Amino acid sequence: MEFINAIIVLLNYTVIPALTYGSQLALGAIFVTLIYGILRFANFATGDMMSFGTMFAVLLTYYLQSKGISFGFLPTALLTIPFAIAIMIFYMLIIDKTVFSYYRIKKSPPVQLAMVSLGVMFVTQAIIRIIIGPSDRRFLDGEKFILKASEFKEMTGLNEGLTIKSTQVLTIFITVVVVSIMFWFLNKTKTGTSMRAYSDNEDLALLSGIDPKRVVMITWIIAGIIATIGGILYGLDKSYRPFVYFNNMLPIFAAAIVGGIGNPYGAFFGGYVIAFAEIFLTYAYKRFFVYILPESLEPNSLIQLLSTDYKFAISFSILVVVLLFRPSGIFEGKKI
Amino acid sequence: MKKYSNVIAAYSIMLMLIILVGIFQSWSIALSIFNYCMISAVMTMGANIQWGYAGLINFGIMGYTALGGLAVVLVSVAPVPESWRVGGLNMMTCLALIIGMIFSIKYILKKIQKSKKRNYLIAAIIFIGLILIKLISGPAIERIEAVEPAKFGFLGGLGMPVLFSWIVGAFFAAGLAYIVGKVALGLRADYLAIATLLIAEIVVSIIKHEDWLARGVKNVIGLKRPAPYEIDLQTSSWFINLVERLHSTKLAAINSLSEKQELLNQLVINASSVYVKLCFAGMFLVVVITLLIVTQKALYSPWGRMMRAIRDNEEAASAMGKNIVKQHLFIFILGSAIVGIAGAMMVTNDGLFTPGSYRPMRYTFVIWVMVIVGGTGNNFGAILGGFVVWFLWVQAAPMALFFINLSTAHLPETNALRVHLIETAPYFRFLLVGIGLLLIMRFRPQGILPEKIIKQ
Numbered sequence: 001m002e003f004i005n006a007i008i009v010l011l012n013y014t015v016i017p018a019l020t021y022g023s024q025l026a027l028g029a030i031f032v033t034l035i036y037g038i039l040r041f042a043n044f045a046t047g048d049m050m051s052f053g054t055m056f057a058v059l060l061t062y063y064l065q066s067k068g069i070s071f072g073f074l075p076t077a078l079l080t081i082p083f084a085i086a087i088m089i090f091y092m093l094i095i096d097k098t099v100f101s102y103y104r105i106k107k108s109p110p111v112q113l114a115m116v117s118l119g120v121m122f123v124t125q126a127i128i129r130i131i132i133g134p135s136d137r138r139f140l141d142g143e144k145f146i147l148k149a150s151e152f153k154e155m156t157g158l159n160e161g162l163t164i165k166s167t168q169v170l171t172i173f174i175t176v177v178v179v180s181i182m183f184w185f186l187n188k189t190k191t192g193t194s195m196r197a198y199s200d201n202e203d204l205a206l207l208s209g210i211d212p213k214r215v216v217m218i219t220w221i222i223a224g225i226i227a228t229i230g231g232i233l234y235g236l237d238k239s240y241r242p243f244v245y246f247n248n249m250l251p252i253f254a255a256a257i258v259g260g261i262g263n264p265y266g267a268f269f270g271g272y273v274i275a276f277a278e279i280f281l282t283y284a285y286k287r288f289f290v291y292i293l294p295e296s297l298e299p300n301s302l303i304q305l306l307s308t309d310y311k312f313a314i315s316f317s318i319l320v321v322v323l324l325f326r327p328s329g330i331f332e333g334k335k336i
Numbered sequence: 337m338k339k340y341s342n343v344i345a346a347y348s349i350m351l352m353l354i355i356l357v358g359i360f361q362s363w364s365i366a367l368s369i370f371n372y373c374m375i376s377a378v379m380t381m382g383a384n385i386q387w388g389y390a391g392l393i394n395f396g397i398m399g400y401t402a403l404g405g406l407a408v409v410l411v412s413v414a415p416v417p418e419s420w421r422v423g424g425l426n427m428m429t430c431l432a433l434i435i436g437m438i439f440s441i442k443y444i445l446k447k448i449q450k451s452k453k454r455n456y457l458i459a460a461i462i463f464i465g466l467i468l469i470k471l472i473s474g475p476a477i478e479r480i481e482a483v484e485p486a487k488f489g490f491l492g493g494l495g496m497p498v499l500f501s502w503i504v505g506a507f508f509a510a511g512l513a514y515i516v517g518k519v520a521l522g523l524r525a526d527y528l529a530i531a532t533l534l535i536a537e538i539v540v541s542i543i544k545h546e547d548w549l550a551r552g553v554k555n556v557i558g559l560k561r562p563a564p565y566e567i568d569l570q571t572s573s574w575f576i577n578l579v580e581r582l583h584s585t586k587l588a589a590i591n592s593l594s595e596k597q598e599l600l601n602q603l604v605i606n607a608s609s610v611y612v613k614l615c616f617a618g619m620f621l622v623v624v625i626t627l628l629i630v631t632q633k634a635l636y637s638p639w640g641r642m643m644r645a646i647r648d649n650e651e652a653a654s655a656m657g658k659n660i661v662k663q664h665l666f667i668f669i670l671g672s673a674i675v676g677i678a679g680a681m682m683v684t685n686d687g688l689f690t691p692g693s694y695r696p697m698r699y700t701f702v703i704w705v706m707v708i709v710g711g712t713g714n715n716f717g718a719i720l721g722g723f724v725v726w727f728l729w730v731q732a733a734p735m736a737l738f739f740i741n742l743s744t745a746h747l748p749e750t751n752a753l754r755v756h757l758i759e760t761a762p763y764f765r766f767l768l769v770g771i772g773l774l775l776i777m778r779f780r781p782q783g784i785l786p787e788k789i790i791k792q
Contacts, residue, residue, distance in 0.1 A: 041526065111529075112781070114526050114529060115708060115777060118704060121770070122769050123766070123774070126764065129766065133760060253530050257530065309544070313537070320519060323519070323523060323531055327527070
């Protein structure tokens with residue numbers, strides 16, 4: 001019994017939150033990696049682009065709520081996803097047409113494109129703040145919990161409760177579905193194969209008749225879908241605040257590089273690596289050990305490896321270590 | 337002279353703009369913009385040395401700025417004897433432990449051949465060292481932070497003159513740059529950008545959360561100043577006399593004695609803030625001009641030519657026998673040290689150290705916009721970039737407000753759109769800076785003042 005209690009503690013406070021946060025990071029990291037692999041630049045506007053899509057989901061949710069439309073026990077925001085994605089893709093294609101395509105055709109070095117993406121970051125951030133303002137917004141409605149701690153205790157008779165929030169299940173479920181569809185698309189369809197070919201070797205791909213414009217457009221469309229969904233899931237789980245989204249760019253980059261930038265599988269995996277490391281290293285294990293150790297050995301300190309203040313710093317340190325020992329990432333990414 | 341005509345033109349326009357602010361808003365605002373422009377210019381020069389001379393991309397400017405600011409606290413604040421008594425010894429032991437760890441690892445790396453055994457040994461040293469440090473410092477930190485938490489709660493500094501901290505700030509930043517350079521300089525450009533960005537974030541989060549060092553997010557206020565305080569000026573007779581003489585015609589026009597006294601008081605208060613800012617402006621100007629002369633000399637020296645050669649073609653420069661790794665590391669340290677000076681200057685100017693305010697947007701990305709807009713590889717351009725972009729950054733909100741009011745003048749005061757736009761006016765600065773960057777990148781990628789290569 002003691003042992004099961006200990007496992008429940010770990011599940012409740014570390015594994016489930018880490019899986020959720022990891023899924024959100026993974027979607028962001030796939031976004032980074034797609035842009036990096038196919039369009040060949042580090043997109044510093046990542047966080048703000050995710051924020052841009054989410055903003056429309058928030059606004060549309062408020063609109064639907066004011067009309068009295070809801071999605072039953074699911075959050076209304078799910079209904080708005082298609083519209084938010086459509087606006088997001090439209091915005092991305094406009095940005096690509098007006099800004100990025102010029103440098104791509106000129107074959108500018110990646111650094112220059114990264115600098116240009118800084119400009120896009122500033123502009124996107126301005127648009128977001130002018131439209132919705134910088135404040136914190138919650139847009140979650142519907143059923144909040146799937147399983148409450150008290151219900152779980154009653155059901156099993158354990159001391160420790162297990163809470164499962166609906167947003168956690170939704171995040172993990174939607175991430176798995178979206179990512180599987182994307183991998184299927186990249187690996188099994190003709191368009192996906194042409195994208196991978198373009199990513200591997202641009203010149204050869206052009207020789208074999210792949211239309212670069214089409215590849216670029218489809219990349220932006222897939223990236224737009226993933227970024228918007230990732231942003232909305234994060235916003236539902238925590239809350240929507242432009243500044244936080246901008247800051248999320250940093251762990252997302254860390255996840256993408258740790259996994260091997262340019263490699264979508266790596267990015268997916270990297271998101272979970274970063275999330276689990278952050279949560280496992282900053283969790284106070286006292287309660288876990290209280291259950292698992294005999295009474296005489298019970299700890300009197302929190303047994304916390306690092307204070308939660310250093311959450312972000314951990315993911316960055318992992319990145320530095322990976323860069324030092326395996327610069328191409330855990331999964332082989334593009335060669336550095 | 338003709339060679340520099342566009343430089344002179346650009347600088348005069350910039351000065352005119354600041355003078356216009358002085359005339360239309362107030363001289364105090366104009367001077368504080370001018371001071372911040374100069375601080376930005378120093379940061380931009382640091383980034384420009386790395387990017388313009390050597391092609392190294394450093395997105396960690398925020399970290400070096402924060403370290404420069406930390407130097408001000410550690411150098412100029414008076415030590416807190418109580419904190420030193422309760423925890424000083426432990427903290428010093430930890431410092432000694434860290435130094436010991438570094439040296440023992442260095443020794444092992446040198447003496448023992450590369451093997452599994454060596455890796456285990458190093459891992460063991462780090463692991464044991466960390467546990468020891470945690471055990472020794474933990475209680476000491478608690479005790480230090482308990483010493484009058486509202487006022488102290490940290491070890492304090494050395495109590496030395498604040499100007500000295502500018503040099504110390506440079507050394508702090510150089511130290512960090514040495515570590516970062518050793519770790520990350522081998523990476524490809526965009527990886528280097530991301531790595532430096534994240535390392536800077538680590539540095540700032542350490543400064544933010546180690547309260548015993550510099551009070552963390554509780555901020556340090558009331559730092560020493562190399563300039564006189566406004567309140568002292570307002571009570572000293574020579575200053576009041578000076579103000580009286582400067583405004584004699586204005587004062588003479590007023591007949592009533594009490595009104596005259598009131599106006600004089602107001603004038604003295606305004607003049608004291610202008611005077612203090614002028615003092616800072618003088619000091620900053622000395623730094624900017626010294627750096628400009630030194631960097632200009634360096635750029636056109638054999639060393640500068642070598643750096644450009646390395647930037648333009650690494651393989652060729654390497655074939656000519658230049659040690660690229662060493663030179664990259666050197667220039668990385670040099671540029672970061674200059675950014676460190678700027679960080680110290682900024683905290684000195686503000687008189688307070690607020691670790692919570694170090695955000696990549698303001699201290700990394702805006703500085704990079706300055707570098708690109710001003711002109712990469714040109715020191716005059718870098719300074720101009722600092723001025724132009726900072727000016728836009730500060731003046732964007734008033735400008736936006738003006739245009740919003742103009743374009744919505746026909747709408748009633750309570751119109752939702754109008755109210756919303758007026759509320760969001762501060763964010764137009766992002767729009768302005770972003771569009772400025774995009775336009776410059778597209779139509780004048782070499783910046784306002786492009787790099788000039790003088791052939792001998």
